[in-house]
Amino acid sequence: MKKFMDWLQNKIMPPMAKVGNNKYLVSIRNGLVLTLPAIISGSVFLIIGNIPIKAWTDLIKPYMNMISVAVNGSFGIISLLAAIGIGYELAKELHIDAISGAGLSTMAFIIVSFNDKFKLDTNNFSSSGLFTAIITAMISVLILNFFIKRNIVIKLPNGVPTAVSNSFVSLLPGFVILLLFWFVRMPLHIDINQVIQSIFHPLLFAMNTLPGILVYTFLVSLLWVCGIHGDMTLEGNCGPNFSPILSRKRNSLRTSSTAALRNCIWLLKFDGQCWGNWCYDYFGRFDAIF
Numbered sequence: 463m464k465k466f467m468d469w470l471q472n473k474i475m476p477p478m479a480k481v482g483n484n485k486y487l488v489s490i491r492n493g494l495v496l497t498l499p500a501i502i503s504g505s506v507f508l509i510i511g512n513i514p515i516k517a518w519t520d521l522i523k524p525y526m527n528m529i530s531v532a533v534n535g536s537f538g539i540i541s542l543l544a545a546i547g548i549g550y551e552l553a554k555e556l557h558i559d560a561i562s563g564a565g566l567s568t569m570a571f572i573i574v575s576f577n578d579k580f581k582l583d584t585n586n587f588s589s590s591g592l593f594t595a596i597i598t599a600m601i602s603v604l605i606l607n608f609f610i611k612r613n614i615v616i617k618l619p620n621g622v623p624t625a626v627s628n629s630f631v632s633l634l635p636g637f638v639i640l641l642l643f644w645f646v647r648m649p650l651h652i653d654i655n656q657v658i659q660s661i662f663h664p665l666l667f668a669m670n671t672l673p674g675i676l677v678y679t680f681l682v683s684l685l686w687v688c689g690i691h692g693d694m695t696l697e698g699n700c701g702p703n704f705s706p707i708l709s710r711k712r713n714s715l716r717t718s719s720t721a722a723l724r725n726c727i728w729l730l731k732f733d734g735q736c737w738g739n740w741c742y743d744y745f746g747r748f749d750a751i752f
Contacts, residue, residue, distance in 0.1 A: 485555040490596055493548030497540045504536025538584070541591035545571040548599040556607045562632040566606055566639050567599035573643040574598060574654045586655050593658040602639045609635040 511522065511529040522529065546564045553563025574594060575586040586594065609615055615631045646652050 486552065486600065489548055489552035489555050489600075492551040493546075493599070494544055496547030496550075497543045500536040500540060500543055504533050507532040507536070538588045540587070540589045541595040542568070542571065542587045544592055545595035545599045548596055549603055552600060552603040553606070556603065558603075558607055558610050559628045559631070562628055562636075563599075563603045563606055566632060566636050567595075567602045569636070570598040570602040570639050570643045571595050573640065574647050576647060578651065578653075580648075590659070591655050594655045597654070597658065598643065601642075605639050605642070606632060606635045609638070 507529050511526060511533070513519070545567045549567025550560045550564035553560040556563075571591070571594065572582065575583050575591065577583045585591075610631065614634060616633050618627045618630055646654065
């Protein structure tokens, strides 16, 4: 046993620690935290609207449309919030203006969310566009960082307020970001969201099965044995996978689907201390219960 523990400490712990401290994964992890208030608040309204008691459903039936506004207004902007949060956090990690990073990331995400009819498809703002939000945020902030580090920016005199100065610093990289994502989405007619979903579909399928969630749980527990926070280390990689799955289960459970309820069990993963203490999982459980 001692040899095994030494092997874990010497061979597994160092590379896993590097993964956990990677600035890009840290940015994803911290940026996704911005979506938690929307998820938790929306889940409260979702539960209120789906309590399986006939007297209650009859009572709130006239108000269901109003309740749906709260649900759609929270769960329906998860990816948009993620683009803002990840852009902000990655800009902080790169030591550039975080607000500019968040703003340009949001612009890029909205540009690629237009459909072939030149209309904004707000369906991409929900969890289905989460991977797109991550990629557009990272590319946007890296472009901003490239221009700033090479001093390819418009500088104003020292007496100009910092907020105004930072806006002009972001002007040239902002134009390049806009041009890049506009060119990809419109002239080239590439739907980035569809491309990304096709690439990650096998991974999403695997994480929606019992074997997949058991492998994830084993890796989390293994990292905890090595003294590394397993959830935080893998959350940057796997966190974006759970949000779209849970969102789809949320919609399926509203129809009282037995299959959806059974599949939702796979998502109730556990960490090194207890059975699934993620906020996502808690409200996944509440959805399953109701």
